Every structure is written in C-alpha cells, then in structure tokens.
Amino acid sequence: MVTFTRERTENGVTERLFDLTVAGERVPAVIWSPEAGRGARPLVLMGHGGSQHKKIGTLAARARQYAQRLGYATLAIDAPGHGDRISREQAEKLAKEVGERVRGIGGTGGPSAELMKTMAERAQRAVPEWKAALDAAQELDFVGKSDAVGYWGVSMGTAIGVPFVASEPRIKCAVFGLAGLRAGATALEQAANAITIPVEFVFQWEDAVAPRETGIALFNAFASKEKTMHVNPGGHVEIPNFEGGSWLSFFARHLGMVKAHTPA
C-alpha cells in the first residue's frame, strides 16, 4: 500500500512522491500522471543517469510531456547511492567525478576495474528496487495492471536498465543508450543477450565514456528482432533534441495511447 508523502499538480499533470523499503533500505520514488486520470494506462519507468536523481529536469519534462500528450504515467526512483539516498555533499562529489568522466578527464581508456565493479554491484542492487517500484505502481488505481509498460534509461540508466529489463517480463519495450559493452563485462553481455523486446538505442559518436566499438557491441548483443541504433555526433551529454520526439513515437507505437485522452 503506497502512501504519498507529497503531491502537486501543474499544467494538468500530477506528481506524487512516495517511499519504498527494499532490503531494509529506503528507496524514494516519484510518479507523474494526468490530473484526475483514473484506470489502467501505459506506464514508462525512467532510470536517471549517474550523479543525477529521480526528478532531474530532462526526465521530469519528458514525464510531464508523456502525461499531457499520451496520457501515460511515468515512474522514477533514486538509484542506489543517488538522489535522496545520499547527502548533498556526497551528491556534489559524485557530480564532480561523473562530470570529469563525461568530459574525458582522466583519459578515455574506460572505467577502472574498481569503478566497473561498483557499477555492476549498483545494477545488481537496483534490479529488485525497480521490481518493487513497478509492483507498487501497478497497485495504484490511476496506473493499474496494464501490460503496456516501457523502460527508458541512458548511461547509468542503461547499465541498470539492461539487467532489470532482461529479468522483468512486464517490460514490453525499452530505450537505452550512451553505454557500451567492454571486454569482460560478462553480466551486461548476458543480460543484453536475454533481451528480445523492441529496443531503441541512442549513441553519441564522440562519447568519452563509451567508445564507438563498445556501443556497436552492445547494440549487437541485444537479441531483439526489432532494434534500432541512432548514432549522432557529439559527446555524452549532447543527444540532439529531436531524439526526444523519436522516443515519444517509439513508446506510442509499442504501448499505445490512452483511449479518450485528449492531448493538451
């Protein structure tokens, strides 16, 4: 049973905060949905990037757009070691570290063995948290057990999302990106091999975090019959705006729209 800790409505979209407890730890969550919307509707789970949090601007803007234009609900949670799960000082330190990696400071040779281990552990912890969040969301009367559930997550949202989506049959389509498959990343490779749902994979051609060949390797590893890779020039944080339109079309194509929903 979900208890909302805060609720506010703006431009026809209601944002509700709640907390989950998973393996004894608090996992803060947020869900956006059309104001006064009732009954089952498509749900998109959005995984934020490294050093970001569940309500980061670009993610929240997309959630509001999906509610307004498609009638969807969108769910986000703070990843392990992120958002409201760490102090402000820790968040600032993390932002600095991730910022340097994204700008290629410290070389583009890829993450250290220690960092890869941290990331793999984080992904492992996040999977049951996402499952618990999806369970909770599907109990809500304005979400329901619609089988139209999608996942969106790039960068760390892909590192966590690939193992999550591979093990979660309720997810029907996924947007991934800004991540690659390096030699030795066996768990990520096996998870990608287990994914058969439609995938849209966005990749930046000059990404200091994920070299071209690793991006192609991850795209190739998905077992999906329908998968599409969008390559654009530029660095890790330079996905062109028009990809946002493509993601919206992708979800609308696979999850449908809410009947009788009037786009704002």
Place this chain on the structure above:
Amino acid sequence: MVTFTRERTENGVTERLFDLTVAGERVPAVIWSPEAGRGARPLVLMGHGGSQHKKIGTLAARARQYAQRLGYATLAIDAPGHGDRISREQAEKLAKEVGERVRGIGGTGGPSAELMKTMAERAQRAVPEWKAALDAAQELDFVGKSDAVGYWGVSMGTAIGVPFVASEPRIKCAVFGLAGLRAGATALEQAANAITIPVEFVFQWEDAVAPRETGIALFNAFASKEKTMHVNPGGHVEIPNFEGGSWLSFFARHLGMVKAHTPA
C-alpha cells in the same frame, strides 16, 4: 515552361506527369501535390532505387502522404537507364540483376570495377537532370521558389543523391541510406565531404550490397553538424516501416508545414 502529359487526382492528391529534355535526352518526371493547392510550399525530391522507376509504389505512397499530411509537393524523375527511359525487356533484365545483388548472389565482395564505373557515370549524368527538374518544378505556381527543398533517396538514390545534393545549394536537408563508401570511391567521398546540411542516414546491418564498415564510413564522411544514422537489423530491402515516420518528422522539422494546410 512545363506541359503536363497526364494529370489525375485521388484522395486529395494530384499527380502530374511531364517530360524534361536534358542534354538532348528525354527525362520523364512526376510531381504530386495537394489538390487545388496554390502558392509556394515545401518540395521534396525523391530519387528511386536501382531497377525501380519514378512512380514505384513505396515512393508514390510517401509522396501522397506528404501531400496529405504536410501539404508538400514531391518531385521524382526516372534515373538514367531506368523507368520510361528503357524498354520493358531492359527493365526486367535490370530488375533481375539488381535483385541478385540485393540477395547477395555473386558474393558480398562488392560491385565489380565495371559496375562501380557504370554507377559513377550514371550519377554524373543524373545531376544536371535533377537540377533541370528542380528548375522546372520551381516555375509551377503550386510549388514556387520556396527555399524549403529536401531530398530523399536510398541505395541508388543515395549514389546519385550525394553528388547532386553536394552541388545544389537549394537543398536544405536530405535522407540518404542503404549505401556505403568503399575504398577508391573518391568522387563519392568528396561529395559527402561537401555536404553540410542536416542528414538522416538509414542503414541495414545485414545489407549484402553495403557492408557495415562502408556504411559507417559514408556516415562519417558527411560534413554536416546535424547528421544521424539509423541502424536496423536485416537486409537491403528490409527497412522497418517506422523509419517512414522518422523521415516525415525529419522533413517536417527542417522544411516546416504548409500554413493553413489541414492534414487529411
């Protein structure tokens, strides 16, 4: 001054046939536009594929859709050695040859030196034909000299389109695809290097005609700041339907829509 040889209207779209004479040779052309539409509007030039012709089903369907949904005019011409410029027997022989290449019969080692020479000559001949066709179209009262002109062409439509677009400043954005840059194709490489307009490049990952590395090489050769490559699984003739939606969005984004046009 253009004289139409045939004209017919169906579902709100008028299709008009006309002939151009370029370098002493007849170049058959077709233009689709919204019924009773007058005044300047965006124009898309569509180059058909090898062994196809200016009114091939998929191309004509897209032209009608653009007229209905965006208010556009679409122009197509028969490429040298194609369509109404050859006999039915020649067309059947050509379709057989191209069909075998597309299915990888004869190996995927790439076209012979002779075939590459034929293709390069064809592209060279086609460039002034496209310029003459664009000149003629811009004299029409339902097209006008709008500076919103785009190009669409994959496979042979890219082999011809890249040199044409590189030399034609009236073209503001282009969709290319199903083609690659092979070692020694200097003219194609130089033309691609000269293209700076937004490009959407669609590529099939198991294309018997264009191996992956040649597709990536052609994408890399475009000098455009905005360029995006869409990679999908499958062979030369298996572009997924959803790419059609992406092309429509691409043109709408760069060429706009006709004001006061009511989508059908």
